[in-house]
Amino acid sequence: MPLSEAVNQGPQFFYLAPWIIIFPVIGLLINMFLGGRFKERVIGIIASSASGLAFVVAILLGISLLSHPEGVVLRLAEWISIGELQLDWTIRVDTLSTTMMLVVSGVGTLIHIYAIGYMHEDVRFKDDLGRYQRFFVFFNLFIAAMMILVSADNYLMLFVGWEGVGLCSFLLIGFWYDKDLLGRPGTENALAGSKAFIANRVGDFGFLMASFTMFWGFKTVSFGGVFSQVHHIAETQPGLILTITLFMLLGVAGKSAQLPLFVWLPDAMAGPTPVSALIHAATMVTAGVYLVARSAPLYSAVPEAQAVVALVGGITALFAATIAVGQYDLKKVLAYSTISQLGFMVAAVGMGAYVAGMFHLITHAFFKALLFLSAGSVILGIERGHHHLPHDDHHGDEVFDPGDMRHMGGLRKRMPTTFWVFLVGAVALSGIPPLAGFFSKDEILADAFHLNFPVYIMLAIAAFFTAFYMGRQVWLVFFGSPRHEAAEHAEESPPVITIPLIALAGLSILGGVLNLPSVHILTHWLEHTYETFHLHLHAGEFNLQVALISTGLALAAIFLAWLLYGRKPLIKDQPDPLQKILGPIFNGMNRKWYVDEIYEFLFIDRYIDLAKFLSIKVDWDFWHDWFHDKVIGAAYRQGAKFLAGPIDLGIIDGISKGLAKLFQTLAAQFRKLQTGYVRNYALAVFAGVVIILGYLILG
Amino acid sequence: MSVDLIFFLALAIVAVGAALGLLFSRNAVYAALFLVLNFITVAVYYLLLNAPFLAMAQVTVYAGAIMVLFLFVIMLLGTKKLKTRGEHLWQRRLAIGLGVILFAEIAALFLAKGQNVLMVGDIGSKFGSPEGIGIELFTQYLLPFEITSILLLVGMIGAIVLTKDD
Amino acid sequence: MIPISYYIILSALLFTIGAVCVLIRRNAIIIFMGIELMLNAANLAFVAFANQHQVLSGQIFVFFVMTVAAAEVAIGLALIVTIFRSKQSIDVDQISSLKG
Numbered sequence: 001m002p003l004s005e006a007v008n009q010g011p012q013f014f015y016l017a018p019w020i021i022i023f024p025v026i027g028l029l030i031n032m033f034l035g036g037r038f039k040e041r042v043i044g045i046i047a048s049s050a051s052g053l054a055f056v057v058a059i060l061l062g063i064s065l066l067s068h069p070e071g072v073v074l075r076l077a078e079w080i081s082i083g084e085l086q087l088d089w090t091i092r093v094d095t096l097s098t099t100m101m102l103v104v105s106g107v108g109t110l111i112h113i114y115a116i117g118y119m120h121e122d123v124r125f126k127d128d129l130g131r132y133q134r135f136f137v138f139f140n141l142f143i144a145a146m147m148i149l150v151s152a153d154n155y156l157m158l159f160v161g162w163e164g165v166g167l168c169s170f171l172l173i174g175f176w177y178d179k180d181l182l183g184r185p186g187t188e189n190a191l192a193g194s195k196a197f198i199a200n201r202v203g204d205f206g207f208l209m210a211s212f213t214m215f216w217g218f219k220t221v222s223f224g225g226v227f228s229q230v231h232h233i234a235e236t237q238p239g240l241i242l243t244i245t246l247f248m249l250l251g252v253a254g255k256s257a258q259l260p261l262f263v264w265l266p267d268a269m270a271g272p273t274p275v276s277a278l279i280h281a282a283t284m285v286t287a288g289v290y291l292v293a294r295s296a297p298l299y300s301a302v303p304e305a306q307a308v309v310a311l312v313g314g315i316t317a318l319f320a321a322t323i324a325v326g327q328y329d330l331k332k333v334l335a336y337s338t339i340s341q342l343g344f345m346v347a348a349v350g351m352g353a354y355v356a357g358m359f360h361l362i363t364h365a366f367f368k369a370l371l372f373l374s375a376g377s378v379i380l381g382i383e384r385g386h387h388h389l390p391h392d393d394h395h396g397d398e399v400f401d402p403g404d405m406r407h408m409g410g411l412r413k414r415m416p417t418t419f420w421v422f423l424v425g426a427v428a429l430s431g432i433p434p435l436a437g438f439f440s441k442d443e444i445l446a447d448a449f450h451l452n453f454p455v456y457i458m459l460a461i462a463a464f465f466t467a468f469y470m471g472r473q474v475w476l477v478f479f480g481s482p483r484h485e486a487a488e489h490a491e492e493s494p495p496v497i498t499i500p501l502i503a504l505a506g507l508s509i510l511g512g513v514l515n516l517p518s519v520h521i522l523t524h525w526l527e528h529t530y531e532t533f534h535l536h537l538h539a540g541e542f543n544l545q546v547a548l549i550s551t552g553l554a555l556a557a558i559f560l561a562w563l564l565y566g567r568k569p570l571i572k573d574q575p576d577p578l579q580k581i582l583g584p585i586f587n588g589m590n591r592k593w594y595v596d597e598i599y600e601f602l603f604i605d606r607y608i609d610l611a612k613f614l615s616i617k618v619d620w621d622f623w624h625d626w627f628h629d630k631v632i633g634a635a636y637r638q639g640a641k642f643l644a645g646p647i648d649l650g651i652i653d654g655i656s657k658g659l660a661k662l663f664q665t666l667a668a669q670f671r672k673l674q675t676g677y678v679r680n681y682a683l684a685v686f687a688g689v690v691i692i693l694g695y696l697i698l699g
Numbered sequence: 700m701s702v703d704l705i706f707f708l709a710l711a712i713v714a715v716g717a718a719l720g721l722l723f724s725r726n727a728v729y730a731a732l733f734l735v736l737n738f739i740t741v742a743v744y745y746l747l748l749n750a751p752f753l754a755m756a757q758v759t760v761y762a763g764a765i766m767v768l769f770l771f772v773i774m775l776l777g778t779k780k781l782k783t784r785g786e787h788l789w790q791r792r793l794a795i796g797l798g799v800i801l802f803a804e805i806a807a808l809f810l811a812k813g814q815n816v817l818m819v820g821d822i823g824s825k826f827g828s829p830e831g832i833g834i835e836l837f838t839q840y841l842l843p844f845e846i847t848s849i850l851l852l853v854g855m856i857g858a859i860v861l862t863k864d865d
Numbered sequence: 866m867i868p869i870s871y872y873i874i875l876s877a878l879l880f881t882i883g884a885v886c887v888l889i890r891r892n893a894i895i896i897f898m899g900i901e902l903m904l905n906a907a908n909l910a911f912v913a914f915a916n917q918h919q920v921l922s923g924q925i926f927v928f929f930v931m932t933v934a935a936a937e938v939a940i941g942l943a944l945i946v947t948i949f950r951s952k953q954s955i956d957v958d959q960i961s962s963l964k965g
Contacts, residue, residue: 420760491860618819674963674964675961676956676960676963677958678957678960679790679887679891679957680790683888684885685789686794686888688794690797693808697808707871711871714875715879718883719882721886721895721898722882722886722889722890722899727894732954734898734901734902737879737902740956744912745909748872748914748916750915750927751926752924753908753912753920753924756928756931757928758904758953760931760935761934764935765901767941768938768942769898769942771935772894773894775946776955787915790888791889794885795885797946798884800883801880805874805877805881806874809870809873826919831921832924835922835925836925836928837903840925847933850932850936853936854936854940855939857940858942859942861946
């Protein structure tokens with residue numbers, strides 16, 4: 001390998017690996033305990049520095065890997081040692097985990113900096129300055145948990161990080177827990193957080209079942225231990241590995257928002273935009289993709305599981321893309337787009353194209369974070385415009401949603417920087433060369449073309465929709481004339497927000513470099529990890545046919561979007577043109593194909609019915625009313641009556657009365673001695689003397 | 700059968716007879732007089748036993764003072780004969796029975812030890828004479844003597860206090 | 866020579882008769898006289914032993930017994946007189962207020 005041979009005597013920084021977790025923890029502890037006294041700037045700088053230092057450590061680890069590409073395993077401390085189960089807190093520094101670390105800490109630091117400015121305005125719009133500190137504590141906690149996840153060397157430690165990021169997701173989605181989506185007092189945000197947690201729980205169940213099955217079969221859950229035994233177990237118990245991988249797929253579906261557990265991610269847009277960018281676009285949701293990529297030896301051993309994974313990814317990609325077309329909310333479009341792109345990634349790693357999947361993970365982190373952060377900038381701009389409106393009397397009862405695209409328009413002139421970076425992100429997502437999205441998406445399509453043609457068809461159609469809805473979004477938001485007074489008075493965001501955006505835009509443009517078709521930097525980089533587990537990665541060749549088809553589809557979609565939304569930009573209160581064309585299909589898209597309603601009917605209402613039945617019929621009627629009163633109460637009353645009557649009155653009173661009577665009788669008998677006659681007493685004395693003398697004589 | 704023995708037995712019969720007379724007489728005065736006879740008999744015994752001082756003291760104190768006091772009180776309180784009541788008849792029998800047993804016990808106690816010969820010294824020696832008793836009394840037993848004087852004082856006061864008219 | 870056992874037996878007999886007299890008679894004064902008889906019998910025994918062992922302690926003791934008996938008689942009769950004043954009777958069976 002040219003890389004490793006080149007830098008053979010490079011520096012070694014592997015011992016710094018634990019700091020990748022420790023820096024964010026220090027950051028969050030400082031902010032948690034001392035943050036109350038700091039100004040907002042200081043809190044933000046501490047948090048961003050913690051994330052930045054983690055990024056520096058990740059870079060150093062990457063440099064160390066250049067000269068030692070097999071990676072190392074650092075054992076930190078013993079954790080569980082019971083019988084056959086031997087688990088330690090162990091960090092695995094190899095190319096795959098370092099890739100994730102770089103993405104998480106790099107993009108994460110940029111988003112931290114962005115959040116300094118974003119939260120500054122958001123806590124003022126929502127009128128609660130004290131929550132600024134909370135935000136950054138949770139943000140650092142997320143980085144720490146995500147680092148635990150990607151650096152783990154066994155499935156249980158990975159699960160600790162898995163749960164940790166789930167917790168942070170809950171905390172941050174429900175950040176404004178006492179408000180609803182539009183900032184009024186309510187519980188919608190809290191419910192959105194609960195929905196995320198519960199849907200993830202179903203996924204966690206799958207993950208846990210996979211771990212248990214794994215331990216049962218492999219007697220270990222560490223990566224090294226499991227992967228070395230895969231061949232042997234695959235021959236003796238193939239069904240076992242199939243079970244493990246399918247259960248793991250359930251976990252992936254939960255965390256990475258695949259069918260059928262994706263329903264939490266659109267609701268997660270209730271959280272502040274930096275949260276959506278970091279957690280629900282760039283990093284947390286990719287944990288599932290990382291899991292499959294890491295478990296490659298397991299999946300490669302059971303092609304049936306691979307087929308299922310790819311199918312799930314493909315269907316999700318297509319399904320979510322159709323929903324995105326019909327959404328009016330700025331962030332919801334991006335949310336469904338994320339689900340769709342995650343479907344791409346899951347399909348890729350499912351098919352065995354691990355490099356393509358990881359490549360798309362990296363580039364998607366760049367441009368999706370960019371898109372979300374730009375959307376946040378747009379929303380802030382609209383809010384600023386809304387606040388500068390004269391306060392009329394109808395201002396109070398108007399419910400204003402700053403994210404509704406129908407109220408936007410013409411923001412190109414008013415927020416130019418935001419417009420340009422958003423455009424870069426949209427073009428990258430649509431897969432137009434030479435931006436990053438083209439290379440990564442094209443690699444997936446090329447691999448799918450060869451490995452799994454039905455999935456290729458699904459992904460291609462999804463790519464078409466992707467380009468279409470991004471074009472629709474760009475034209476609705478930035479072109480035409482403003483459809484609301486707030487949009488008219490929108491203002492550009494300050495540099496602390498726009499500079500990270502520009503940085504991410506740069507990455508979106510240049511990111512394709514990571515794995516250009518003939519150079520294959522990423523492929524070679526990741527190969528080191530996979531070779532350790534005896535898996536061969538094939539470098540995807542550039543397929544001109546697939547590339548042309550995908551580019552053509554994207555351009556056609558953009559043209560179609562221009563036809564509908566760009567040529568004659570919509571004016572205020574004009575309905576969406578697609579509504580007329582597609583009619584009920586558009587309604588279906590808009591209502592996300594009624595998935596939430598179906599779930600509610602099938603599962604949630606049935607669960608509530610069961611709960612009601614159990615609580616009213618079983619708990620109250622049967623248990624409390626009948627069982628407690630009739631059985632236990634009656635038994636107790638009987639017992640009490642028995643104890644009070646025969647035992648207490650009869651025996652115990654009898655004893656006490658009997659004793660009294662006994663003593664009375666005895667006393668009466670003894671009283672007869674007290675005759676009062678002196679002569680009797682004298683007789684008694686005399687008798688005593690006689691007896692004693694007799695005793696002395698005889699004895 | 701020496702003269703001493705006959706003398707002894709005769710006196711013994713008188714003494715016991717007087718005691719029985721005390722026991723059975725219904726008249727209090729007669730009982731007192733029987734007791735006086737008993738005392739005098741015992742005084743004679745004292746003489747036989749080389750205790751002349753005590754013999755005289757017995758006659759003077761016991762028979763003379765104490766019994767006279769008794770007679771005074773008897774006269775004072777009336778010599779009404781008390782009616783016998785048959786209530787505690789069984790106690791009477793028990794008392795007599797116990798008495799017999801007591802006598803038997805004492806006799807057994809002493810007879811088992813063997814009979815010792817009594818030594819009688821010369822009558823007229825200093826043994827039981829006032830001189831002898833006086834020396835013993837005022838040297839060896841001075842403290843009891845003094846205490847006895849206090850006892851008599853207390854007795855006097857007690858008797859006066861008890862019979863005082865309030 | 867008269868064996869001492871004769872004197873002892875005599876003393877015992879007198880003592881017993883005195884004891885029975887105390888127990889049987891109802892007249893308080895007669896009872897008192899029985900007590901005196903008992904004391905007297907004891908005195909006789911003392912003197913007999915004093916004579917046997919040629920020790921004067923026995924006679925001294927008799928001296929003291931007589932003294933004490935005299936004091937006792939004085940007080941006892943005073944008590945009887947006092948009781949007679951309230952009960953108008955010298956029947957000991959009448960003095961049964963302590964009957965239980």
